[in-house]
Amino acid sequence: MFGLNKKDTSLLLVVAALTLFAPFILNPFPTDSGLAQFNAGYPDLMQRFVIFGIFAVGFNILFGLTGYLSFGHAAFLGVGSYSAVWMFKLLSMNVIPAIILSVIVAGLFALLIGFVSLRRSGIYFSILTLAFAQMSFNLAYSVLTPITNGETGLQLTLDDPRILGVSATADGSIPVTSLFGLEMRSTYEMAVGGWNFQFSAGYYLCAIIMLVSFYIAVRIFRSPFGLMLRAVKCNQNRMRYTGLNTRPYTLAAFVISGMYAGLAGGLMASMDPLAGAERMQWTASGEVVLMTILGGAGTLIGPVLGAGFIKYFENIFSKINDNVLHQWFSWLPDGIEDFVVFIIHPFIGKGWHLTLGILFMLVVIYLPGGLVEGGQRISRLFKKNKSSDDGAAAKTTPAE
Amino acid sequence: MGILEVKGVGKRFGGLQALGDVNLSVQENTVHAIIGPNGAGKSTLLNCLVGKLIPDTGSVMFDGQSVLGRSPHEINQMGISRVFQTPEIFADLTVLENVMIPCFARRDGSFRMHAFGSVVNESDMLQKAETMLDDVNMLSKAHLHAGSLSRGDKRRLEMAMCLVQEPRLLLLDEPTAGMARADTNNTIDLLKEIKTKRDITMCIIEHDMHVVFSLADRITVLAQGTPLVEDTPQNIKGHPKVREAYLGEAQV
Ligand SMILES: Nc1ncnc2c1ncn2[C@@H]1O[C@H](COP(=O)(O)OP(=O)(O)OP(=O)(O)O)[C@@H](O)[C@H]1O
Numbered sequence: 001m002f003g004l005n006k007k008d009t010s011l012l013l014v015v016a017a018l019t020l021f022a023p024f025i026l027n028p029f030p031t032d033s034g035l036a037q038f039n040a041g042y043p044d045l046m047q048r049f050v051i052f053g054i055f056a057v058g059f060n061i062l063f064g065l066t067g068y069l070s071f072g073h074a075a076f077l078g079v080g081s082y083s084a085v086w087m088f089k090l091l092s093m094n095v096i097p098a099i100i101l102s103v104i105v106a107g108l109f110a111l112l113i114g115f116v117s118l119r120r121s122g123i124y125f126s127i128l129t130l131a132f133a134q135m136s137f138n139l140a141y142s143v144l145t146p147i148t149n150g151e152t153g154l155q156l157t158l159d160d161p162r163i164l165g166v167s168a169t170a171d172g173s174i175p176v177t178s179l180f181g182l183e184m185r186s187t188y189e190m191a192v193g194g195w196n197f198q199f200s201a202g203y204y205l206c207a208i209i210m211l212v213s214f215y216i217a218v219r220i221f222r223s224p225f226g227l228m229l230r231a232v233k234c235n236q237n238r239m240r241y242t243g244l245n246t247r248p249y250t251l252a253a254f255v256i257s258g259m260y261a262g263l264a265g266g267l268m269a270s271m272d273p274l275a276g277a278e279r280m281q282w283t284a285s286g287e288v289v290l291m292t293i294l295g296g297a298g299t300l301i302g303p304v305l306g307a308g309f310i311k312y313f314e315n316i317f318s319k320i321n322d323n324v325l326h327q328w329f330s331w332l333p334d335g336i337e338d339f340v341v342f343i344i345h346p347f348i349g350k351g352w353h354l355t356l357g358i359l360f361m362l363v364v365i366y367l368p369g370g371l372v373e374g375g376q377r378i379s380r381l382f383k384k385n386k387s388s389d390d391g392a393a394a395k396t397t398p399a400e
Numbered sequence: 401m402g403i404l405e406v407k408g409v410g411k412r413f414g415g416l417q418a419l420g421d422v423n424l425s426v427q428e429n430t431v432h433a434i435i436g437p438n439g440a441g442k443s444t445l446l447n448c449l450v451g452k453l454i455p456d457t458g459s460v461m462f463d464g465q466s467v468l469g470r471s472p473h474e475i476n477q478m479g480i481s482r483v484f485q486t487p488e489i490f491a492d493l494t495v496l497e498n499v500m501i502p503c504f505a506r507r508d509g510s511f512r513m514h515a516f517g518s519v520v521n522e523s524d525m526l527q528k529a530e531t532m533l534d535d536v537n538m539l540s541k542a543h544l545h546a547g548s549l550s551r552g553d554k555r556r557l558e559m560a561m562c563l564v565q566e567p568r569l570l571l572l573d574e575p576t577a578g579m580a581r582a583d584t585n586n587t588i589d590l591l592k593e594i595k596t597k598r599d600i601t602m603c604i605i606e607h608d609m610h611v612v613f614s615l616a617d618r619i620t621v622l623a624q625g626t627p628l629v630e631d632t633p634q635n636i637k638g639h640p641k642v643r644e645a646y647l648g649e650a651q652v
């Protein structure tokens with residue numbers, strides 16, 4: 001189906017089912033139960049899952065296939081956000097032109113940065129991309145204030161000269177982003193028993209765009225072009241002496257992944273029309289590297305898992321505080337309870353980065369292939385148990 | 401006129417004159433060997449032919465066109481393929497993919513944004529690659545990772561990758577260096593097979609006299625960056641200059 005083989009089609013269908021039913025899947029606990037804080041099925045967070053999924057899937061086209069580790073991809077995300085907000089300010093509150101512009105501008109920007117950075121490889125390439133991204137961040141923060149509104153960030157105002165549409169609504173507020181009239185913030189709530197499921201228009205737009213992006217990534221992975229990108233990672237010398245020009249291949253991969261980042265930035269601005277320089281900071285660039293490696297670089301589904309994993313932990317772990325811990329461990333004797341809370345305290349709330357860091361180290365050391373490798377090992381274990389009678393060894397499947 | 405004409409090529413590395421004044425003419429459909437002691441400049445000469453180095457003086461013409469100033473991938477697209485001293489393959493890819501890459505390079509040129517095709521649906525390319533693997537007796541290993549092959553098989557694979565491009569000139573830099581006797585014999589057999597099965601022009605750098613004399617139609621002896629003699633294997637064997645250049649190595 002869709003020009004994919006059976007395995008890839010089923011992978012795509014699984015991802016489609018997971019994203020489309022996410023409002024249910026991520027909301028397993030009834031609203032008034034103690035575990036409700038582990039629910040992630042609210043629009044804001046789900047949007048972040050899929051948007052960062054797009055970002056990571058695109059990053060993986062560069063890093064996973066060619067092995068070029070960019071430390072500056074957040075710059076493209078930021079550029080995408082700024083472009084989208086400008087489109088809202090000047091043209092219309094419809095998200096489609098905004099998203100298209102953010103992809104184009106990010107692509108052009110990536111062409112420029114990639115052209116220079118790809119003169120070097122390895123650590124020097126990474127440093128160059130990092131330098132470019134920091135430059136962009138500083139430009140956005142100070143020098144380009146007329147375009148970026150500096151520290152405050154670019155926002156919509158009541159006197160934006162919007163060509164198609166109004167500057168302010170009848171009741172004097174700023175208009176909201178929409179898809180041909182369908183407001184991005186509109187949410188349908190469905191209460192079933194103790195559960196409260198939320199279906200947001202914005203989330204479904206992001207989810208559908210994520211599925212299309214994922215599909216394109218699968219096609220690229222399986223194409224002759226994708227094979228060449230994997231060859232770049234393997235042996236550029238052999239490539240050159242096989243008549244292949246490596247530069248345009250790496251540049252194309254760089255631009256494509258930059259466009260994915262721009263798309264993610266454009267979607268972010270479409271969900272919440274503001275853009276700030278901090279989106280371009282090196283920590284944001286580092287985050288997508290973490291997502292990709294944590295999920296499994298070079299695999300199809302890995303970056304999506306990594307993005308979901310990190311965003312989930314960021315939001316859930318950071319919400320747990322000492323009060324919550326005391327509730328959980330109230331069954332312990334008082335002294336021990338305090339002690340346990342004291343031990344766990346650094347890992348939660350603001351300290352969730354510590355937890356993430358430890359998890360990341362564990363994954364890199366014990367599962368170099370990321371969460372995907374973990375999944376494969378588990379499924380192999382099951383297969384082995386099943387087939388151990390006839391002695392068939394579990395066949396290693398290429399990483400998906 | 402040979403298919404490859406090297407005229408007056410010289411190359412200096414700082415104070416070292418690695419190549420003096422090299423003239424070489426390789427005729428179509430022959431195997432031309434270049435021999436010489438260590439540091440004679442054989443690899444340097446070969447690197448000048450494939451675009452890795454640019455000679456300071458002289459000209460290198462391939463099929464009437466100059467190769468100087470062109471990059472390696474352009475020279476390959478002109479029809480020159482090379483085998484490295486240590487096999488250069490795509491270790492993380494499968495054997496079949498390794499052979500398909502040169503197929504694509506031949507068909508699509510040095511760059512093509514072929515992002516919506518599917519490798520498994522390229523039946524022409526697949527068939528070409530499989531036929532080639534069959535030719536070098538590696539079809540059964542098509543789905544192994546190239547990195548897991550034995551050294552002899554890696555060499556075989558690298559040759560297959562070059563041959564599948566149907567190059568007009570195949571350059572080999574010490575294809576048997578550091579190989580065990582059995583692997584060396586294997587490689588010689590493979591090269592002989594290639595020579596008889598296909599119309600191919602080869603230029604081979606080799607230390608192993610056994611390899612040279614069992615393959616070459618003509619031999620150039622290089623010493624200290626200049627060709628001493630060029631002749632047929634029979635005449636080279638007894639040549640006093642060659643004995644001199646090789647000292648103890650001349651008992652062949
Ligand atoms: N890139 C380089 N920079 C400086 N000197 C070099 C370089 N490449 C080769 N040389 C020198 O040029 C001379 C010729 O080297 P070359 O590798 O061509 O010899 P060779 O005939 O291939 O020897 P061998 O049989 O050991 O492979 C040597 O003295 C070598 O040290």
Ligand SMILES: [Mg+2]
Binds near residue numbers: 444
């Ligand atoms: Mg050499």
